[in-house]
Amino acid sequence: MRPYEVMIILDAGLEEESIRPILDRASEIVRNNGGNPGRMDRWGKRRFAYEVNHRTEGYYVLFDATAEPAAMSELDRMLRLADEVVRHKVIRLPDDIAGRGAPRPAAPQGQPEPAPAG
Numbered sequence: 001m002r003p004y005e006v007m008i009i010l011d012a013g014l015e016e017e018s019i020r021p022i023l024d025r026a027s028e029i030v031r032n033n034g035g036n037p038g039r040m041d042r043w044g045k046r047r048f049a050y051e052v053n054h055r056t057e058g059y060y061v062l063f064d065a066t067a068e069p070a071a072m073s074e075l076d077r078m079l080r081l082a083d084e085v086v087r088h089k090v091i092r093l094p095d096d097i098a099g100r101g102a103p104r105p106a107a108p109q110g111q112p113e114p115a116p117a118g
Contacts, residue, residue: 033071036067041061
């Protein structure tokens with residue numbers, strides 16, 4: 001399974017009762033396809049830098065998940081078809097950023113450990 005981050009921008013005119021089912025459906029799609037939905041961080045309403053689909057603000061949600069590519073493909077399809085979604089982006093996180101990188105080899109005895117590349 002691979003780590004993913006999904007940014008979803010919903011129509012700012014939606015009520016909370018309309019937002020919750022969309023986010024629940026996104027979590028359900030990941031879970032039903034063998035994935036593990038993670039943190040769902042609601043950023044709230046934000047102004048756009050430029051007009052998108054004749055709208056000037058949207059409701060931002062950041063969604064973390066660990067899943068197979070097929071599950072994220074299905075999630076991408078669902079978000080593309082949802083009328084409430086203004087924009088979305090599914091990004092596969094690199095293993096080193098997701099905290100799953102290979103462990104560094106131990107330094108030989110008596111030598112200092114090399115400084116991390118910065």
